[in-house]
Amino acid sequence: MIFMILTKFEKARIIGARALQIAMGAPVIIDISPDIIDPIDIAMIEFENNVIPITIKRNQ
Structure with a gap:
């Protein structure tokens, strides 16, 4: 994995x-506690766990 x-x-x-x-x-990809309801917080947790299904394409 790169x-x-x-x-x-x-x-x-x-x-x-x-x-x-x-x-x-x-749908949320990871299991989180029910008290976390802010989409930004959920997205940050997913980002920290490397499970966000978004890729970056750069022009090099």
Whole structure:
């Protein structure tokens, strides 16, 4: 598996896009406690666990 070093802008874009998906009703990929309801917090937890199904394509 290849790990990319993401810029802060890429990280923000990924978390924001995933939070929007969760807010619009997309299923949450990981098990979280019921008291976490904020889509941004859920997206950040998914990002930290490397389970967000979003890829980055860079022009190099």
